[in-house]
Amino acid sequence: MTDAAFSVHPTPIGEALIVVTDAGLAALEILDRPAEIAVADLAVALRDAPVPDPAAARGVAAELDAYFAGRLQRFATPIDWRLAPGGFAAAALRAVCDIPYGEAATYGEVAAAAGSPRAHRAVGSACARTPISLVIPAHRVVRSDGSIGEYGGHPERKRFLLDLESREGPARE
Secondary structure: OOOOEEEEEEEOOEEEEEEEEOOEEEEEEEOOOOHHHHHHHHHHHHOOOOEEOOOOOHHHHHHHHHHHOOOOOOOOOOEOHHHOOOHHHHHHHHHHOOOOOOOOEEHHHHHHHOOOOOOHHHHHHHHHHOOEOOOOOHHHEEOOOOOOOOOOOOHHHHHHHHHHHHOOOOOOO
């Protein structure tokens, strides 16, 4: 019996594969490959085959819609950290979660917040490997010179997200 479910949800930056478990959001991937392949890879990592169930992912999908509409600054969805890397990378990703909406931090600042001030490259690796895009806001981490970096080979997505968060808008949730 599986406790993992998935759904694919449209966003302004591409189709988002949402995988939820009984513990929370296990994966959120902006798809650059067929969803079936991504789900198969996640099934191996989870040791559990996610089943298609849009209702199970409805809460995350609603938060994504609110985020992209400028009405949500912080995701309330619980995170299932089982697919996240361990060790320092886990500490780095948790530090990334503390970067406020509309702000950015450098890889070095995140490294310091995670307890290893010189581990800025490890922060970059952790951000690149996060299984949960957007909710773990790796897009808010920038280079020390202020340039935005690659963001999984899609700097245009990172620019879109940073621009979205920098806009003044209606009251936020």
